[in-house]
Amino acid sequence: MIISYQNAEIFVSALSYTLGSVKRSLEELHSENLLVGAVETLRQVGYRCSHGLEVDETLLDLAAGSAAQALRQSQVKPQTLFFQHGILDSMVVPWDSREPDAATRNGYFAPSLMNAIDLGDVPYFTSFASGCAGFTFLLAAACALLVCSPEADPALCVMGDSKPPEAKFDLFRERILGSDHSSAFVLNHEPIGFQVLGINCYSTPRDTVSFLEVVKRTVEMTKRLAASVGVDLSRPDLLIHYPNVFPDTWAMVTRSLRLSPSQQVLIDLPERAHCGASDAVISLSRAHRGEEGRFHVVITYGAGLHLAISILKEKQRSSEAI
Amino acid sequence: MIISYQNAEIFVSALSYTLGSVKRSLEELHSENLLVGAVETLRQVGYRCSHGLEVDETLLDLAAGSAAQALRQSQVKPQTLFFQHGILDSMVVPWDSREPDAATRNGYFAPSLMNAIDLGDVPYFTSFASGCAGFTFLLAAACALLVCSPEADPALCVMGDSKPPEAKFDLFRERILGSDHSSAFVLNHEPIGFQVLGINCYSTPRDTVSFLEVVKRTVEMTKRLAASVGVDLSRPDLLIHYPNVFPDTWAMVTRSLRLSPSQQVLIDLPERAHCGASDAVISLSRAHRGEEGRFHVVITYGAGLHLAISILKEKQRSSEAI
Numbered sequence: 238m239i240i241s242y243q244n245a246e247i248f249v250s251a252l253s254y255t256l257g258s259v260k261r262s263l264e265e266l267h268s269e270n271l272l273v274g275a276v277e278t279l280r281q282v283g284y285r286c287s288h289g290l291e292v293d294e295t296l297l298d299l300a301a302g303s304a305a306q307a308l309r310q311s312q313v314k315p316q317t318l319f320f321q322h323g324i325l326d327s328m329v330v331p332w333d334s335r336e337p338d339a340a341t342r343n344g345y346f347a348p349s350l351m352n353a354i355d356l357g358d359v360p361y362f363t364s365f366a367s368g369c370a371g372f373t374f375l376l377a378a379a380c381a382l383l384v385c386s387p388e389a390d391p392a393l394c395v396m397g398d399s400k401p402p403e404a405k406f407d408l409f410r411e412r413i414l415g416s417d418h419s420s421a422f423v424l425n426h427e428p429i430g431f432q433v434l435g436i437n438c439y440s441t442p443r444d445t446v447s448f449l450e451v452v453k454r455t456v457e458m459t460k461r462l463a464a465s466v467g468v469d470l471s472r473p474d475l476l477i478h479y480p481n482v483f484p485d486t487w488a489m490v491t492r493s494l495r496l497s498p499s500q501q502v503l504i505d506l507p508e509r510a511h512c513g514a515s516d517a518v519i520s521l522s523r524a525h526r527g528e529e530g531r532f533h534v535v536i537t538y539g540a541g542l543h544l545a546i547s548i549l550k551e552k553q554r555s556s557e558a559i
Numbered sequence: 560m561i562i563s564y565q566n567a568e569i570f571v572s573a574l575s576y577t578l579g580s581v582k583r584s585l586e587e588l589h590s591e592n593l594l595v596g597a598v599e600t601l602r603q604v605g606y607r608c609s610h611g612l613e614v615d616e617t618l619l620d621l622a623a624g625s626a627a628q629a630l631r632q633s634q635v636k637p638q639t640l641f642f643q644h645g646i647l648d649s650m651v652v653p654w655d656s657r658e659p660d661a662a663t664r665n666g667y668f669a670p671s672l673m674n675a676i677d678l679g680d681v682p683y684f685t686s687f688a689s690g691c692a693g694f695t696f697l698l699a700a701a702c703a704l705l706v707c708s709p710e711a712d713p714a715l716c717v718m719g720d721s722k723p724p725e726a727k728f729d730l731f732r733e734r735i736l737g738s739d740h741s742s743a744f745v746l747n748h749e750p751i752g753f754q755v756l757g758i759n760c761y762s763t764p765r766d767t768v769s770f771l772e773v774v775k776r777t778v779e780m781t782k783r784l785a786a787s788v789g790v791d792l793s794r795p796d797l798l799i800h801y802p803n804v805f806p807d808t809w810a811m812v813t814r815s816l817r818l819s820p821s822q823q824v825l826i827d828l829p830e831r832a833h834c835g836a837s838d839a840v841i842s843l844s845r846a847h848r849g850e851e852g853r854f855h856v857v858i859t860y861g862a863g864l865h866l867a868i869s870i871l872k873e874k875q876r877s878s879e880a881i
Contacts, residue, residue: 238639238682240708274662318762320688325665328687329647338595338731342862343647345688348764360760362562363688365650366642366667373738374684381703386562409660438682440640442670467869519746540664543682 239465240377241435245384248557249376250423251311251551254515257399257417258290260508265275266414269415273409285410285507287406288416289399296327296399297346301353301421304395308354310324315393315423319379320347321371323513323539326401328365328545350395351558360389360546369480371396371434371514373547377436379424388467391425396514406510410445413482413511420515429556431521431533431549435466439544448486455495456493458546459534460535462512468496468532468548476524477534478502481509487536522547529553560786562699563757567706571698571871572745572752573843575628575749576837577621578610579739582830586601588728588736595731605806607829609728609775610738611721616719618649619668621741623675626717629743630676636714637745637746638702640683642669643697645690645835650724672717672790682711691802693718693836695705695869699758703744718836728832735804735833738826741836751878753843753855754872757786761866764830768810768864776814780868781856790854792816798846799856801825802838803831809858815877843871851875 261269262535263276272279275481290296322328334346347361362382367374375394397419408412424433437458440552446454458476460525463470477500479487484503491501502520512519517535524533531551538544583591586599588609594601604627612618630637644650654666671684684704689696697716704711719741722728729736746755759780769777781799785792799822801809804826813823824842834841839857846855855871 238710240704240711242707243745249747285853297632316682323665325647325651329649338727342730343688344643345863348762348863351764356764358763359759359862361688362700363686364684365687366665366683366685377704378684378700381839384698385564385567385703388560389562395761403657405660408664439680440670440682441680442678443680447815478565536671536750537663541667541670559753 238378238438239435243434243466244381245380246426247380247383247424247433247498248428248430249433251307252422252518253303253306253310253384254519255299255422257299258291258294259289260286261289262286271406273405274407274412276414278513279407282412283506284510285413287414287510289406290417294399296419297349297353298331299349300395300397300445301325303419303421304350304393305354307423310340311423311425313391313425315359315391317382317389317392318347319360319363319375319392319394320363320377321396321491321514322365323368323371324398324401326510358503362426364477366541367543368541369513370537370539370541370543370545372517373436373438373537373545374469376433376547377438380433391423393421393423395421398513416510416512417516418512422517422518428552429554430525432552434468434548434550435462435503437462437546441542443495443542451486451494452489454544455490455536458544462546462548465546472532475532476500477536478501478517478520478537479536481506525551526554527553560669560760561757563788564702564787565756567702568748568876569702569755569757570750570752573629573633574744574840575625575632576740576742576841577624578619578834580613580616581611582608583611584608593728595727596734600734601729605828606736606832609736609832611728612739612770616796618719618741619652619671619675620740622672622717622719622744622856623745623848625741626678626715628674629715630744633745635693635713635745635747637681637713637812639711639714640669640681641692641697641701641714641716641741642683642685643718644687644720645693646720648721649720650687659755673780676817688863689865690775690863691835692859692861692863692865692867694839695758695760695859695867698755699760702755713745715743715745719744719797720835738832738834740834740837740842744840750874751876753873756790756870757784757788759868763864765864770805772862773808776866777812777858780866781816784870788870794854797854798822798824799858800842802840802860803828833880847873847877849875849877
C-alpha cells in the first residue's frame with residue numbers, strides 16, 4: 238500500500254537514540270548464557286557486540302533519554318505523541334498484575350514516559366505489532382494525523398524495545414543479534430532534517446518468508462514507491478538504508494536495484510547489532526550531511542511479518558543546526 | 560486535538576460485535592470469586608450481568624466472529640486492517656514465552672485473526688494504550704490513513720479485549736463492571752452507515768481525573784468539536800452516545816449540553832455491562848434508523864487516561880441494506 242506525503246511537506250528531524258549501557262562481546266553473551274545460537278554463527282553474519290540494559294536501567298530510562306534529547310535538539314513543544322513497540326513486554330511499565338483491582342489497568346508506557354520527561358496533557362497514540370518495521374508504520378500513522386489536523390503539529394515520536402527477562406539477545410532461525418534500544422524524532426512542517434515523500438507497506442500473516450522473496454519484494458516495492466513519488470533511483474547520490482540484519486540479502490537488493498555498494502547504509506552492525514525499529518532512526522541521523530535534495534530509501538523489515546519502505550529527501554538544515 | 564474529516568467523505572458501516580458466551584448475574588460473579596467489589600455497589604450503578612469467555616472460547620474466536628460478520632455485511636475486500644486493544648494480554652495469542660528462541664517473537668493478534676478468517680497479505684496497523692477510548696483513537700488513525708492513501712480503502716477495523724485470567728470483571732475504584740467483547744466495522748468512501756465528521760482527542764498522564772473534570776471537559780470538547788465541524792448541538796434529533804460506565808456523570812453532561820434525556824444513548828448497561836471500546840460500536844449499530852442527516856456525538860473515555868469524542872452523521876442506507 239502506497240501512501241504519498243510529498244504534498245504534505247512533513248519533515249523528520251531531531252533524530253535521537255539511546256542504547257542499553259552494557260556492551261557485551263559475543264563471548265561474554267555466550268558465557269552469561271544470553272545466546273540461543275552459536276557465537277560462530279553470529280560472527281559469520283558480522284556481529285561482534287550487543288547492548289543490553291544495566292541492572293538498574295529500564296527501557297523507560299532509555300526512552301526518556303532519547304525523547305529528552307529530541308526535544309532539546311528541536312526546541313519544540315509537542316502537541317501529539319506517537320509511540321511504537323514491537324515486543325509485548327515493552328508496552329507497559331511494571332505494574333502489579335496480581336493485584337485484582339489493578340489487573341486490567343496496565344501501566345501503559347506512554348503516560349509513564351510523559352511523566353518522566355514532564356510532558357503534560359498531550360494526546361498520544363501507541364502502535365504495536367509492526368516489529369522492527371515499526372519506524373515506517375509509526376511514520377505512516379503520524380504523518381497521516383499531521384496531514385489531517387493542524388493541531389497535531391509538532392509531534393514527538395518515540396520507539397523502544399528491550400528483550401524480556403526470559404529471552405536471549407539473538408534469534409536462532411534468522412541469525413539476528415539484537416540490542417536494547419530506544420529512539421525518538423520530531424515530525425513537523427519546518428523544513429529541516431528529512432522530508433517524508435512516501436511510504437510503501439506490506440504485511441503478511443505468514444510465519445516465514447524466504448530471503449529470495451524478501452529481495453524480490455523489496456526491489457519491486459522500492460521501484461513502485463520511487464515511481465509513485467517521482468524519485469529517480471539511478472541518481473548516484475541516492476542512499477539506501479537497511480536494518481542491521483541479513484547483510485547478504487540486502488546486498489542482493491542493492492545489486493538488483495543497480496545501486497553501488499557505496500550507496501548502501503548498513504552501519505555499525507558489528508558494534509551495535511540490530512536495534513529493532515531504531516535502526517532506521519540511527520541510520521538516518523548518521524547519514525544527514527546537509528546535502529539539499531539527496532534522496533534516502535529506508536528499508537525496514539520486521540516480525541508480523543512486515544516489509545515497509547519510506548523515501549525521504551534530505552534538507553540542508555538539520556535540527557542540531559538550529 | 561481536533562481532527563476534521565468532513566471533507567474526506569469517510570463512512571463507518573457494517574458495525575458488528577460479539578460478546579463472551581457466558582452470561583453471569585452479579586450473584587454468580589460473586590459466588591465464582593470474579594468480583595473485587597460488592598454486588599450491591601455494582602447493582603446501584605445499574606449493572607445486573609456480564610459476559611465472559613466460555614472455557615474453550617478465546618478472544619480470537621470473538622474477534623473472528625465480529626470481523627467475519629462485518630465482512631459478510633459489507634461484502635468488501637479490505638485493503639488495510641486496523642486493530643485496537645486496551646489490555647496487554649489481548650495483544651497476542653498464546654505463545655511459548657519460555658522457549659528462548661520464541662521469547663521475543665510475540666504471537667501478534669492481527670496475523671492470527673487474518674489466518675482465522677482467511678484474509679491474505681494486507682497491511683495492518685495495531686493500536687494500543689487508548690483503553691476504552693479505543694474506538695475513537697482507532698477511528699482517528701484509520702480515517703487519517705484513508706485520507707492519505709486511496710490504496711487503504713476499504714479498511715476493516717477490529718477491536719477486542721478480554722480480562723486476563725488473574726483479573727476480575729469489575730474495577731473497584733471506578734465501580735465499573737466489564738464484559739469480554741470484540742467488535743468490527745468497515746471504513747470506506749461508500750455513503751452508507753455513518754459519515755465521520757470529526758474527532759476531538761484528549762490524553763493525560765495523570766492517574767485519576769475527577770468526575771467533575773470529566774463532565775466539564777466532555778462538555779467543552781463536544782462544543783468545540785461541534786463548532787469546528789459545523790454541527791448545531793441544539794438540533795432535537797441529535798443523539799449523544801455514552802459508554803456503559805458512570806451513568807450519573809454522563810447524565811450531567813447531557814444536562815450541561817441542554818440535551819434531553821431522550822437524546823442520550825446508553826443502552827443495555829444492566830444486561831451487557833461495559834464492553835470497553837466496543838460500547839461505541841454496539842451503541843452506533845443499534846441507533847442506526849436510516850434517518851439521513853441525523854447527528855451522533857459519541858463519547859469515549861478510557862484508561863490512559865483518554866477522553867475522545869467523535870461526531871458522525873447518519874446516512875439513509877446501512878450496510879445490512881445492501
